[in-house]
Amino acid sequence: MKNILFLLVLFSVNKTFAQKKQAANRCANEALLKAYLKRGAEAVKNFHLSEKRIAAKMLEIQQRKLAGREQAVVTVPVVFHIVLPNTSVVTDAAINAQLNVLNTDYSGSNADSTKIPAAFKPLFAKTNIRFTLAQRTPDDEPTTGIDRTESAVSSTFNVGDPVKHRNKGGADIWDPSRYLNIWVTNIPGGILGYAKLPDVNDIPTDEDGVVILYQTLPGTSFTPYNLGRTGVHEVGHYFRLLHIWGDDNGTCAGSDFPDAPAMDDTPNQANSTSGCPSGVVTDACSPVAPGIMYENYMDFTDDACMVMFSKGQQTRMEAALSLYRPGLLTSNGGTPVTLLTRNxxxxxxxxxxxxxxxxxxxxxxxxxxxxxxxxxxxxxxxxxxxxxxxxxxxxxxxxxxxxxxxxxxxxxxxxxxxxxxxxxxxxxxxxxxxxxxxxxxxxxxxxPSTTGNTLKEGFESTVFPPNGWAIDNPDNSLTWERTTLAAKTGNASVRVHNFDYPAIDEKDYLITPIFPVNNADSTFLTFQLAAVTFSSPSSPGVSFDTLEVLVTSDCGVTYQSVYKKGGAALITSPSKADGYQAEFIPLSDEWRKDSIYLTPYLNNVSNLQVVFKNICNYENNVYLDDINLYNYFINPILKEKGLLITPNPFSSSFYVQHYPNPTTLKGIAVYNSLGQLIMQRTFAVGQASTNIEFNLGGLQTGMYYVKVFYTDKTVTQKILKTN
Missing domain, CATH: 2.60.40.10 (Immunoglobulins)
Structure with missing residues (x-):
């Protein structure tokens, strides 16, 4: 389910109860999910297959509980990444308070559970999930579980969120299979938090976790959202819980237990609830008592009104933990490190x-x-x-x-x-x-060995990378690969599988052999390119895949960028110019030949290497084929005299060549041996080409005279036409 980040967000809502339309419109999950499902049958199929897996696992857990085998307590290691201009505004005490709220609410030991109405008390869940601050890093070094990064970046609550990436000013994720990552930061637009929903929103694995507004931590003055329930709500999404009203805009057809109606123990609800109601609240979907379960953590009420998960939600989270986050079950992230004497x-x-x-x-x-x-x-x-x-x-x-x-x-x-x-x-x-x-x-x-004056590579050999070529894959993940799925010519090409790349902003390099240029007058690079975007190039805030071409003459110590294209400039298929929401495998007419004149970058250089640099932003695949690197050598006589007429003798056509550009050339005339004008061309000063063809194929053999007229002189040369 490509590039859809179901922004499971808890928005800052008005304290007045029952402004339902405003509250619902302020959650992007509904709109994004519907937009995704409208993309076609495959999206709908994937969503429901995912829900069926959850339903099956929930049934298994339920049967185990009926047999008296309760789930063991699972303690999840948590790392809090604080990304703020001044991280001291979030104290260690505030982080520990948030951790305590998570533990009390998920264990069902929260004191305010007394607010649960009698009708819902039998559904009150005490889950087996607990939380502890990480005590070792992914590299098995001691840690407090609190990671501080001083930065002015804010969350963008979408793919590529800068708070989740060190190279964008944020904090890199810790191994998401071993830790629950929670970024505590600034989020603009009144949003309080969002989380990745496992196995549905297929965002990169290096962005898996929870983001919360720093002001929502317990003890701040940010009422009515200062009791830490934003974290509770978003961690619920992290464990696959959906909004309690099913994001159905009041149709009463939605469910927070899709494809598992037998497990659904939360009342049908028309929309989100805002403010802090009391007593029995009914709506169009639950018109009689006990009404809706506005006390649930997965609604949008004020923090003080969120006091419970249901037992069905408990089972759903346990199922998601087992299916999609199994590494947390055995993680040693919460185990202290004992340093050795020699290591x-x-x-x-x-x-x-x-x-x-x-x-x-x-x-x-x-x-x-x-x-x-x-x-x-x-x-x-x-x-x-x-x-x-x-x-x-x-x-x-x-x-x-x-x-x-x-x-x-x-x-x-x-x-x-x-x-x-x-x-x-x-x-x-x-x-x-x-x-x-x-x-x-x-x-x-x-x-690499040094090539000749021409390098041609179409990747037809099964040996990859080809002899003398190299790949630099810094993250040891997906990189340049040979593929027979598409080719401009022949049967193969190379690509980077950006469509399924598990991270963003990663760089991968395809490096040519050493190419000699010391005696060349000009050097050119051409290649066939096929690429599209996933998102529309006009989409605001989207970072697109980029192809950059670099040259180095010192074995990678320094580089010069000679080409860089991304977004609309990279697209080679007009029919997919507005984005293509499937994996791109180009047809023969979806390629483009790009050329680069390298000579301006090669002053006093004897050798060079070309580097094709792919920068992945989780959009779509980029393909290359028919890479040609070649030198052009000017005839030494032409270089010496500035004018050369070749071939001589000739049978049909001959060429008048100049070096450098003939800025004073006015015209060229061809005469036969009798002095009769046969052909003539005139030029505006400075407009003539360096290579001008004359075709005398229909004329008789013999001697001809070529007169070249300049603003300051005339040059005459004899030329012989043969059969």
Whole structure:
């Protein structure tokens, strides 16, 4: 269910009860869900298949409970990412208070549950879900579970929300299979929060979690939404709960238990409830007592009126936890870390990256000291393709839970081709490492050979990447791949599968072999491109996939951007110019040939590499085919004299060539051996081409004379026509 973020939002609502139309219109979930389902039968099918899975799991859990086997208590590790210009406005005490509200409300131990009417008390749920602050990071380092990022960015409550991405000013997600991520931040427009609904809104996995307005934490002055119930509501969505009125705009046909009517224990309800009513409240869908369950956390009442989940909702959350968030059941994120005395992690290979340009190199590695003691010495060993091991004896000082970069001894004798590099650490502070599973790190790189003056690649060979080419895939996720699903010519092309990329703003690089340009007069790049967007290019606030072409003449130390297109400029299919809500597999007429004149970027350069950079924003697939990189060489006689008439002799046509551009050329005339004018062309000064063709195919053989007229001279040359 592509790119639909069901904004399960709790809006800031007027305290006056029964302004139902206003409250309903202020929730985007209804409109977005309906818009999604209108996209066709496949969307409707996927939604109901997802609901049927939930219904089946709910029945299984219910039967288990009837047999006396209650669900075990599950404690979910939570990390709060505070993203604000001044994070101190959210204290640790406020975070702990929010965690306490989650625990009391989900366990059914909230004191204000006394407000539940007698008719609904049998439905009052005490779920088995508990919450604890994370005590270890995804890298198994100690943490408080409170992650602070000073930033002025605000939530955009859609795909690509900047508060969820460090490179946009926010905070990156922690492994969503092990942690409940809650971003506490500013949200404009009166929105109090939103959450990802599992298995329905197919937003990237690196945005899975809950976002709440920082003012909704318990204890603020933001009445009537300052008791922490926004967090309770949004975490309900995180566990697959829907709004209690079914988002049906008063038709009474909706349900918060689609495809599971037997499990639905919340009264039918026409619309959301605002304010803080009391007593029995009826509406068109529940016209008699006990009326609607406005006390439910999944309604839109004030915080003080939200006091319960139903038992059906409890079962639905337990089903969603089991089906869609099983990693939380066994996560060790809430288990404290005990630091060892000696534990060094080989954290990152900084260099080489994807390509080296010499037969020797010095690896650069980042190491992290995960021990309780200061690291003062370490052995670091490296080898290529299982060959000779080169060991570096490092000394220095790295404090506990700190890191440093180390340049290793040179590795020599690298031949052209693809190679595997392995680096491992040992003997921290002169003794054995107490945890060896993080000592080793691996990568691959290419030492490309130099091509000839023309590089043509259509990706027809099953070997990928082709010989001398390289791929740089920083996130080790989806990247450039060969595909036979589409091609401009032949049977294959390359693509990045942006349609299903599990993250946004990720970069993937396809790198050509080394290409010589030192003697070329001009260098050109052409390629076939096929791409569309998922969203309409006119959609506001959407970040689109981007294709950028870079050139480097120093093996990736520096780059120049020579081409960059995204959104409407990238689209190659006119019939899909307003967005295409299915996976794009181009037809033969949905490609476009793009050309780049590279010469202006190649001053004093002997070699270059071209890099195709895909920037994914979860839109649609990007394809390349028939990549041609070639040099153009000017005839040395032409370069010397500035004028060249070729071929000579000729049989049909000859060409008058100039170098550089003939800015003073006025005309060219052709005469036969008798001096008779045969053909003539005139030009406005400065408008003539550098290569002008004359076709004498119908004339007799023999000698001809070509006169070239300039503003300051006339040049005459003889030329011979043969059969």
């Amino acid at each position: 060094v992690k080989a954290q990152q290979i900084i260099s080489p990256t994807a390509v080296i340009c010499a037969s020797s190199f010095q690896p650069v590695i980042k190491i992290r000291n995960l021990a309780s003691t200061v690291l003062t010495s370490l052995q670091i060993s490296a080898s290529v393709d299982g060959g000779t091991v080169v060991t570096t004896n490092w000394t220095g000082s790295v404090a506990s839970l700190s890191e440093t970069s180390v340049t290793l001894s040179s590795i020599t004798g690298i031949t052209s081709g693809t190679h595997n590099l392995i680096i491992y650490t040992s003997q921290p502070n002169g003794a054995s490492d107490e945890f060896v599973k993080n000592d080793t790190i691996k990568s691959s790189f290419v030492y």
